[in-house]
Amino acid sequence: MHTIVHAIAGYFFLLLTVRILSRRLGAQMTPFEFVLIFLIGGVIILATVGDDYSEVNSVCAVITVGLMHRLVSYLKQRFPRFGLFSRWDAAAALK
Amino acid sequence: MWVVFVIIVVLDALGVFGRGWAANAQEKTHDGTMDVKYERIERFRTPSILRIQFGPNAIRNGKVQVWASESLVKPLGNRRVVPQPASSIIGQGGILYTFPVSIRPASVEFEMEPASPGMSHLSLRVLGSETLNLTITVMP
Numbered sequence: 001m002h003t004i005v006h007a008i009a010g011y012f013f014l015l016l017t018v019r020i021l022s023r024r025l026g027a028q029m030t031p032f033e034f035v036l037i038f039l040i041g042g043v044i045i046l047a048t049v050g051d052d053y054s055e056v057n058s059v060c061a062v063i064t065v066g067l068m069h070r071l072v073s074y075l076k077q078r079f080p081r082f083g084l085f086s087r088w089d090a091a092a093a094l095k
Numbered sequence: 096m097w098v099v100f101v102i103i104v105v106l107d108a109l110g111v112f113g114r115g116w117a118a119n120a121q122e123k124t125h126d127g128t129m130d131v132k133y134e135r136i137e138r139f140r141t142p143s144i145l146r147i148q149f150g151p152n153a154i155r156n157g158k159v160q161v162w163a164s165e166s167l168v169k170p171l172g173n174r175r176v177v178p179q180p181a182s183s184i185i186g187q188g189g190i191l192y193t194f195p196v197s198i199r200p201a202s203v204e205f206e207m208e209p210a211s212p213g214m215s216h217l218s219l220r221v222l223g224s225e226t227l228n229l230t231i232t233v234m235p
Binding site for chain 2: 001002003004053054055056057059060063064066067070
């Protein structure tokens with residue numbers, strides 16, 4: 001339960017951070033911005049797994065993040081204004 | 096496939112894979128000497144607590160003597176006992192811990208960190224009382 005809650009919070013925090021950091025597409029990001037994203041991801045994963053180093057915990061964290069991404073993608077399609085939360089669709093949502 | 100993933104996450108949140116509501120368990124002896132709270136499903140290399148609450152029948156001459164099978168140490172990876180026992184004697188396929196007790200309720204905590212996945216059988220007994228057999232599954 002701890003992992004799932006932290007994975008969900010971590011996903012949204014990363015989504016927000018990526019949006020604030022840069023408005024460019026992945027291919028146009030600078031190498032340092034990529035390093036920054038990996039660094040943030042690495043820091044978030046520490047809080048996500050906590051003191052539980054089991055395979056089960058890792059698998060559940062990965063699945064939770066995958067499900068969150070799927071859910072956010074669905075919500076963006078269903079409710080275009082939800083795209084405001086994601087930098088890639090910000091322009092589309094404002095149209 | 097996503098439905099399967101959702102099911103896995105829901106089961107995990109409930110504690111079916113350990114560390115949750117479904118994983119918590121409690122066993123008592125019929126004579127009331129021991130009340131054990133533990134996790135029936137644990138996770139590999141992840142700390143967990145086994146707590147023994149002693150009844151009035153368990154305390155004799157100001158001390159409690161608890162015997163635990165050796166599975167407590169090897170597969171279940173007992174790291175710490177709180178409070179520290181006055182003595183721990185190895186024998187009879189396990190360890191005999193002696194705790195001085197001055198007031199009730201008295202309880203002891205075993206901090207465990209399983210070293211290998213699989214199923215383990217743990218036996219606990221207050222000397223002169225019945226044995227409590229616990230089955231603990233360690234998830235990988």
